[in-house]
Amino acid sequence: MSSAEKIESILKKINRNNETALVPFFTAGYPQLDSFASDLINISKVGDVVEIGVPFSDPMADGMTIQRSSHQALINGVSLKWIFDQIEAVSDQLQAPLVMMSYLNPLLAFGYEELAQRAKKVGIGGFIVPDLPLEESYELQSSLENMGLGLIQLITPATPIDRMVDLCAASKGFVYAVTMTGITGSDSGLATNLAKYLDQICGITDLPVCAGFGVRSAEDVKMIGRHAAGAIVGSALVEVMEREEDFVGFLERLR
Secondary structure, three states, X not given: OOHHHHHHHXXXXXXXXXXXXXXXXXXXXXXXXXXXXXXXXXXXXXXOOEEEEOOOOOOOOOOHHHHHHHHHHXXXXXXXXXXXXXXXXXXXXXXXXXEEEOOHHHHXXXXXXXXXHHHHHHOEEEEEOOXXXXXXXXXXXXXXXXXXXXXXXXXXXXXXXXXXXXXXXXOOOOEEEEOOOOOOOOOOOOOOOHHHHHHHHHOOOOOOEEEEOOOOOHHHHHHHHOOOOEXXXXXXXHHHHHOOOOHHHHHHHHO
């Protein structure tokens, strides 16, 4: 079973147990460099899949919380190589599969072939790349799939149905359903037609569908769980971490 297939299998198993998968996101190296490895270990004990954010100077899909965390992580000296080294050092202590969310530039600078090999070695199963259009993704997708990794595609409420079909067909591991038209961390609430939107995506693909952007409460997770495989929580978790509060307890309460 490939790394991407393992993620798919875990999410489906959780759903067969009538549970909603929880996918926590946090920015690597934030709030502090020296806590990243232990934070990752602890989050992996609660999350079913863990999404690690690679800091970037222009995170165009992200709101102020992730922008702030990304900026500080870069000031702290975080690089993609550093993230891989940190993950590798604790890989035997992690209890959930990993995916990375990164904008394209850091991946392109690292080199696709080396990226796929390094990711495979440390246990990364897939990548989410918000600024990489489907039509321009073949080279990265090919490098990842050669190592059994997946490129996880994003769908938004504004995506036409025929493009949803193409994006679902190209995705591996799971499909990322953005819950709103906007940026991460919005407090405007989930889309009013979210149920219909998620049901539509689930009707297109056999892959698990995980929904994120604006997920902040147990009620949000419960609502998403009625219509999708999992809920992705990012900005709300990062805010708890930067306040130095009990982020493991926060994630447990979301269930």
